[in-house]
Amino acid sequence: MNVKTPSKLEKIFAAGHVAVTSECGPPRGSDPDSIVKKAELIKNHVDAINVTDNQTSVVRMSSLAACIRIKLMGLEPILQMVTRDRNRIALQSDILGAASFDIHNILCLSGDHQSFGDNKQGQNVHDLDSMQLVQTVRYMRDEGKFLGGEEIKRPPRMFVGAAANPFADPFEIRVPRLAKKVTCGAEFIQTQCIYNLDRFEEWMKRIRDRGLHEKVYIMAGMTPMKSVGMARYMKNRVPGMDVPDDVVKRLEGTPKEKQAEEGIKICVEAMERLKSCKGVAGFHIMAIEWEEKVPEIVEKAGLFPRPAVD
Amino acid sequence: MRLHYPSSVKIVRVPCTGKVDVIHILRAFEKGADGVYVVGCEEGSCQYTSGNFRARKRVEQVKHLLDGIGIGGERAQMFNLSSGEGPRFAKFAVEMDERIRKLGPNPIKIRSAEKKTAA
Amino acid sequence: MIVADKKPIEEIIESVKEFKKILILGCNECVTVCEAGGKKEVGILASALRMFFLNQGKDVKIDEQTLERQCDHEYLEEIRDVVDQYEAILSLACGVGVQFTAEKYHSTPILPGVNTCFLGATEQRGLWTERCQACGSCILAFTGGICPVSRCAKRLLNGPCGGSSKGKCEISKDVDCAWQLIIDRLKALGKLDEYEKVQPIKNWSTDRAGGPRRVVREDVAL
Incomplete structure (x- = not known):
């Protein structure tokens, strides 16, 4: 098997399996149990667990600390890291800290603007952007050097990921933008939540036209809708989210107490359809504060049990 | 029509209310005016397109400043009418006269007088 | 100005x-x-x-x-x-x-x-908007003449982020997405292929980060 890192996620991909990841949002407090409990809920049904980094700019327990907790449980964390809050000194330093615990996956992001969060008056950093962070991790890993050029003793061995939003504007550069991330060294991609399957498939077609699916593992992002209210919110309020009217209508036509079930059904149907979309190498299930439903979704989508790799 | 309006009103004629600047209104208050109002053409019928809109913005600025310095923004006002509306002109004068009488004299005028007596 | x-x-x-x-x-x-x-x-x-x-x-x-x-x-x-x-x-x-x-x-x-x-321009009477953050090393030649440092809320050198929606920034519908503007301009210039050039990590030492800045010009100093 041709792999560059000890990452379990990379091995799953390399073995040709459809990978499954999910995410845990760290708590708004220092209680270690909450992250452990969330991880327990999903650990048998996913290959790796993303840990979000102060998502939507709301202060939470640090992604690195929560990743360490998950690693200590014997699981496979994916360290999400945004460039909003740390300069290149802190980014490299945290990468080393994660590497010291043998955290082998990182997802490089720019992060939501701080105006969405609970510290609207704060500064943002953006010393690097997400692509440059991808370059940085790859440089640290492959060259064994810091950005400053000095050698790293025991360099990080991380499988490097980035995000892609097939639905943001302008659509015409969505594929070139992914190509740029691949050029920078991204090895896997997790997409924004997909509801508009036609548009996603069009995006994937353009990816295949350029052969990008052979250079990077693309994981389709899935978020089950809990209710019609959530669908409307995602449609109207979340920037860069594409929720077609028929999804909203389908939930509207479902009695309130059955909407959650219907939301999961929509999600599983989408996964079934995308399993046969060439170039989709896995699924990233973002069940926001609904982690307990991840096993059900994975099972219904026919992705359980998870394969074992060495 | 020989309409009557309060004799307290001193008219300053300008070619267009767009000519009236913030400083002109403030100076009037500094010199002891108890109230200042600007009467422009109906909105949308300015000969110079936007003169009366400019005047409205400036009157708003003046109101804000007068509030800020403790003189009271209600002493300044913008009105609009068309040139043939004499009765409305008189009505605005009565309205302003009544409003200002209720508010009492411009405190600046009183303070200036006190200062002169003291000197 | x-x-x-x-x-x-x-x-x-x-x-x-x-x-x-x-x-x-x-x-x-x-x-x-x-x-x-x-x-x-x-x-x-x-x-x-x-x-x-x-x-x-x-x-x-x-x-x-x-x-x-x-x-x-x-x-x-x-x-x-x-x-x-x-x-x-x-x-x-x-x-x-x-x-x-x-x-x-x-x-x-x-x-x-x-x-x-x-540092900005008078877009219209009563509306002034930012154009420059005086970062001290201009990259406008590579971004279609539109500055992502001053006009992108995340100053992304390789944008746009996933929050770009209908030409507007995720922070407000009143703010244009700088990268949408850049892409539109690159297209108008027939240079859209340049979009795929990765902008390298920026040297911010000429920006505020480098401490109080000076321009020293021996050629004009007396």
């Missing part, structure tokens, strides 16, 4: 209320154009403050003067003979003018009468 905005009259009053002799000092450059600190605004503020103090029963002398610039020695010298007559100067210049005046007249309090906002 440097774009400034007026400070609220209440804040100005709070800063000058202890003084008996005040010079309000305007500037004929940028702050005049953006209608925050030119001769006209000096006159308005002076009139308002005179009335305020009079109404408080205080005898305060308020004078007005507007200099060609407050960021050059020559023009600031014009008040040297009168500066001692005042207990404070309320400068309506940008932060540069306020500081340069303070440096020159060391023992006179120099107070700011405007908030200095950004």
